[in-house]
Amino acid sequence: MATTTAAQKRAQAKVEYDAFLAQCPSRKLLDRIADKWVTLVLAALRSDGSQQFGADCAGEPRPMRYSELSRLLAGVSQKMLTQTLRSLERDGLITRTVVPTVPVTVTYELTELGLSLHQTMRGLKAWAETHMDDVLANRATYDNHVA
Template sequence: MPTTTAAQKRAQAKWEYDAFMANCPSRRLLDRISDKWVALVLAALGSDGPHQPGAGCSGQPRSMRYSELARRLAGVSQKMLTQTLRALERDGLLTRTVTPTVPVTVTYELTDLGLSLHHVVRGIKVWAEAHMDEVLANREDYDRRTA
């Protein structure tokens, strides 16, 4: 019986991934990328700065320092941001670069894999912002009908 290399096993498994199956590892990935902080970090690493109504932003990926990300993501705790960045680095979605300056400079940047996901997440963010008034009106209508 011929031996199968790890790369061959991964290639075979790739064709067998089905997130609807309870034991599929892609479910854990879906859990990760559906987290609000993950989505916001991915979106932030692709923006030019705070969104100004009517101004738009290019959505071009760029590197950011930890402090920039912390400011951009209002409400994120230091612990949560650190955990999120480590998880994204572990998954290969971003890189962490340490530059030996005084003080040390640490930047985060999307990898090609992270960039491919960034486009999807950014689309969801833009959709949510564009349709929030509609969703709020529907919620009010629903709550009125069911009260």
């Protein structure tokens, strides 16, 4: 009887991931990354600090301080931003770096795993902004037709 190593078991499980199956763990990951604040945080981590708030984030990703993210993400509460950053750190998508200055400096930066998702999130954000008028028009048409 051949034994299976832990690495072999992980490799087999990876092959078997299928988000269409109810018990697939990738569904929880999809649920997390489909969150509005997660999408915006991952899209926001950028290089060009001179961008105006609300403008498209250009350039390569760069570390950002909590306060930068908070100002950029209009409407996010302190609690929600903190929870979002913690969940992204737990999933290995961002790193949190604390520099012992006065006051303490904390920055957040995309990991390699987070970088692999960054462009997708920026694209999703851009798509939503580009097609919002179409969606609103379709909603109005649908609502008038159904009513």
